[in-house]
Amino acid sequence: MQHKTLAILGRQPALGLAELESLYGPEQLRPVGVAALLKTDPADVNGSRLGGCLKLAKVLHIVPTTNWTDIRNYLTKNIHSYLAEHTSEGKVTIGLSAYGFRLNPSEITATTLEIKKTLKRSGRSVRVVPNKETELNTAQVLHNRLTAKRGLELIALADGHQTILAATFFVQDIEAYARRDQARPKRDAKVGMLPPKLAQTLINLANPADETTLLDPFCGTGVLLQEAALMKKRLKLYGSDIEPRMIDYTKTNLDWLSRTHQVDFQYQIEIGDATSHRWRQPVDVVVAEVYLGRPFASLPDSDLLSKAIRESNTIFEAFMKNIAAQLPSGGKIVLAVPAWRLRSGFRHMPALDRLTDMGYNRISFVHATNQELIYHRSDQVVGRELVILEKL
Numbered sequence: 231m232q233h234k235t236l237a238i239l240g241r242q243p244a245l246g247l248a249e250l251e252s253l254y255g256p257e258q259l260r261p262v263g264v265a266a267l268l269k270t271d272p273a274d275v276n277g278s279r280l281g282g283c284l285k286l287a288k289v290l291h292i293v294p295t296t297n298w299t300d301i302r303n304y305l306t307k308n309i310h311s312y313l314a315e316h317t318s319e320g321k322v323t324i325g326l327s328a329y330g331f332r333l334n335p336s337e338i339t340a341t342t343l344e345i346k347k348t349l350k351r352s353g354r355s356v357r358v359v360p361n362k363e364t365e366l367n368t369a370q371v372l373h374n375r376l377t378a379k380r381g382l383e384l385i386a387l388a389d390g391h392q393t394i395l396a397a398t399f400f401v402q403d404i405e406a407y408a409r410r411d412q413a414r415p416k417r418d419a420k421v422g423m424l425p426p427k428l429a430q431t432l433i434n435l436a437n438p439a440d441e442t443t444l445l446d447p448f449c450g451t452g453v454l455l456q457e458a459a460l461m462k463k464r465l466k467l468y469g470s471d472i473e474p475r476m477i478d479y480t481k482t483n484l485d486w487l488s489r490t491h492q493v494d495f496q497y498q499i500e501i502g503d504a505t506s507h508r509w510r511q512p513v514d515v516v517v518a519e520v521y522l523g524r525p526f527a528s529l530p531d532s533d534l535l536s537k538a539i540r541e542s543n544t545i546f547e548a549f550m551k552n553i554a555a556q557l558p559s560g561g562k563i564v565l566a567v568p569a570w571r572l573r574s575g576f577r578h579m580p581a582l583d584r585l586t587d588m589g590y591n592r593i594s595f596v597h598a599t600n601q602e603l604i605y606h607r608s609d610q611v612v613g614r615e616l617v618i619l620e621k622l
């Protein structure tokens with residue numbers, strides 16, 4: 231079966247690959263540089279639920295070369311049929327993104343202008359989005375409305391000796407993420423709020439079935455439960471946290487979400503120490519960002535670092551033992567746990583070495599290594615390692 235959908239992955243492509251693999255299965259997927267090809271039909275891929283995909287595009291054609299002059303000629307020759315299929319009558323805006331080519335952005339803009347000239351000759355009026363980089367970023371695609379009826383973004387992706395041409399049908403709405411992140415009534419920088427995109431990825435890694443119960447035992451301000459509610463799987467949302475203030479925050483934020491985003495969902499939130507709490511049954515899936523320990527602006531001395539690691543590890547290990555007895559066999563647990571970046575590489579949570587003894591199987595992926603599944607920014611000491619487990 232041929233690949234039908236092209237996904238442009240986020241800043242850390244491995245996270246997006248693991249997410250797609252969890253949802254669609256490894257055989258549906260082929261990584262190509264910063265992108266992935268999917269056999270899945272574009273109509274069956276819901277971009278707004280994918281934290282790790284920046285753009286989704288419908289595969290149009292595979293050209294058996296990566297020579298840019300040939301690609302340019304091919305695009306110019308076929309632009310009329312692409313417009314007929316993807317846009318409505320009238321003036322259209324066109325953009326072009328090239329991934330995996332060694333080209334100057336001005337060469338891409340020159341190609342788009344050449345396409346414009348061809349269209350103008352046949353009486354079609356076109357506006358072109360100039361390239362600052364060889365690829366248009368998500369804000370450019372969004373603001374120029376290139377996925378709407380009067381717009382078209384063409385993607386050229388170098389894939390070995392061939393080029394995949396595709397038309398973008400979805401772009402990540404950075405503003406919608408920012409709105410629900412920053413406009414939430416209760417926020418708390420100290421608990422290290424989870425970015426909504428990463429929350430989506432974590433939920434997709436667990437891939438909960440419709441109408442099951444999803445528990446976040448470290449719910450904090452409720453970002454995970456909020457994103458789970460928006461996924462519209464009629465999940466029963468269940469949250470707990472040791473801090474009464476956080477319980478209040480999560481409730482307030484979920485009520486706000488329900489009001490402002492017209493989503494209807496059931497939830498229950500309670501105070502509980504995750505190392506000893508008994509949760510109401512059934513709990514089908516656990517997704518959480520566990521206690522990350524103290525944040526560090528720069529690498530601390532080794533005593534301080536050891537203390538921080540010990541502190542997080544103690545809570546984590548006790549939680550893993552406590553919840554093991556309360557989950558069904560085969561139950562999924564997806565966690566973001568701290569990983570500390572030292573000069574020599576990442577230091578992992580020590581208890582991750584004892585998962586099998588604690589009754590868990592760590593799931594690995596075909597298209598991403600577990601080592602790659604650490605979400606981090608270059609200025610952070612504490613990253614978040616994504617751990618996907620199955621209760622034995």
Ligand SMILES: C[S@@+](CC[C@H](N)C(=O)[O-])C[C@H]1O[C@@H](n2cnc3c(N)ncnc32)[C@H](O)[C@@H]1O
Pocket residue numbers: 421422423424447448449450451452453454470471472473476502503504505519520521522545
């Ligand atoms: C990293 S934060 C989670 C943030 C959350 N994902 C959010 O977006 O707001 C960790 C949370 O774990 C809670 N916590 C710390 N120790 C705990 C324990 N033993 N049991 C339950 N919650 C705990 C903290 O109060 C904090 O809200």
